[in-house]
Amino acid sequence: MVNKWRRDHDKSEDQFVKVELKSVFSKVGFNIVMRMLGVKPCFEAEEMLEAEKGGERLEDLMKRFHPQESFALGDFFPFLGWLDRWFVVKKMIKLHQNRDVFIERLMEERRRSMCSSGVTKEGEKGAAIIDVLLCLQRADPDYYTDEIIKGIVLIMFTAGTAALALFMEWAMALLLNNPHALTKARDEIDSNIGQNRLITESDLVKLPYLRNVINETLRLCNFAPILVPREASEDCTIGGYNISRGTMLLVNILAVHKDPNEWSEPAVFKPERFEGEGSERSGANWLPFGMGRRKCVGEGLALKTLGLIVGSMVQCFEWARVGEELVDMSVGMGSGFMAKAKPLEALYRPRENLLEVFNQI
Numbered sequence: 001m002v003n004k005w006r007r008d009h010d011k012s013e014d015q016f017v018k019v020e021l022k023s024v025f026s027k028v029g030f031n032i033v034m035r036m037l038g039v040k041p042c043f044e045a046e047e048m049l050e051a052e053k054g055g056e057r058l059e060d061l062m063k064r065f066h067p068q069e070s071f072a073l074g075d076f077f078p079f080l081g082w083l084d085r086w087f088v089v090k091k092m093i094k095l096h097q098n099r100d101v102f103i104e105r106l107m108e109e110r111r112r113s114m115c116s117s118g119v120t121k122e123g124e125k126g127a128a129i130i131d132v133l134l135c136l137q138r139a140d141p142d143y144y145t146d147e148i149i150k151g152i153v154l155i156m157f158t159a160g161t162a163a164l165a166l167f168m169e170w171a172m173a174l175l176l177n178n179p180h181a182l183t184k185a186r187d188e189i190d191s192n193i194g195q196n197r198l199i200t201e202s203d204l205v206k207l208p209y210l211r212n213v214i215n216e217t218l219r220l221c222n223f224a225p226i227l228v229p230r231e232a233s234e235d236c237t238i239g240g241y242n243i244s245r246g247t248m249l250l251v252n253i254l255a256v257h258k259d260p261n262e263w264s265e266p267a268v269f270k271p272e273r274f275e276g277e278g279s280e281r282s283g284a285n286w287l288p289f290g291m292g293r294r295k296c297v298g299e300g301l302a303l304k305t306l307g308l309i310v311g312s313m314v315q316c317f318e319w320a321r322v323g324e325e326l327v328d329m330s331v332g333m334g335s336g337f338m339a340k341a342k343p344l345e346a347l348y349r350p351r352e353n354l355l356e357v358f359n360q361i
């Protein structure tokens, strides 16, 4: 971001520059997961892939995992299902084959680099997740088959990257519309960390207000308003309704998160509502990651990543809306999730006191 600002601004040092944050955050989300899997950071990988791997660009790579068109007519109008065979199914098979090739290539590369670097043990320092899985495969090849490892890698790309990017964008949009919260989060970072170094993961415990900003973003903006469908395994009663065994149950978390019986002024962005003893969060009224056995396995990773990225954005830059009017918060569909209808644009410039820190990076 700092380099982009340096490239985009002209002479005057204090100039604000416009940035489109949706694509920045998509790359950041993808980059984080790539690093966890042991691939070079994407911003560098863009050139690497083009140069060494047959001309694949970062954007194409991301499309492999988040196709824009995944709408199947037959899911909604079963009598038109035969059309899907020609349009959607064909595309999906091609997409899966492409993903498969990509992940197999990745596994091969990691196998080779593990042999040359001598990474042999699970939990070895610097080992990527894929290295750990490959080590487990050596110890238990019948369970950790290539198919299992490919499945884990695939779910990290598909479930992880889009959700992270999407929430980073919502969080920044909410902060731009609520400058008092932006200032409060920045003051908290400045007083706990100072301005001589960048925020790190271990600082997050000292930043409760930032954590509340993330929690409130997750309450207001659901990327999947309905949880994965459940099926009643026996006859039961829920909320006074008799449910027979085998009934499909859908949990609308958007409705729970906006329930006026649970939250004061539910439509208002109020990170303070999560504060201390008087927190409005109770029982099952906050469910951005679902609940029960099929709860999101990436919750811990997501909360830390969102805290770190949003915290870095707040710490490093000054932000302003592009015009006088509030950022448009209308919802559209992106990568099959509920995303901002209009990609977020904002004005930004590095904070003067941190320029010295950026120069050392």
Ligand code: HEM
Residues within 6 Å of the ligand: 155, 156, 157, 159, 160, 161, 163, 164, 167, 223, 224, 227, 228, 288, 289, 290, 291, 292, 293, 294, 295, 296, 297, 298, 299, 301, 302
């Ligand atoms: C802000 C970020 C995220 C949100 C809000 C989120 C939310 C969710 C939700 C609501 C579910 C369905 C849970 C249910 O039906 O009870 C889910 C499932 C899942 N998520 Fe996430 N997620 C996020 C990030 C991630 C990340 C970073 C990963 C992994 C890298 C991940 C991996 C998964 C997986 C594997 C499942 C399926 C779990 C299962 O069916 O057993 N998620 N997530």
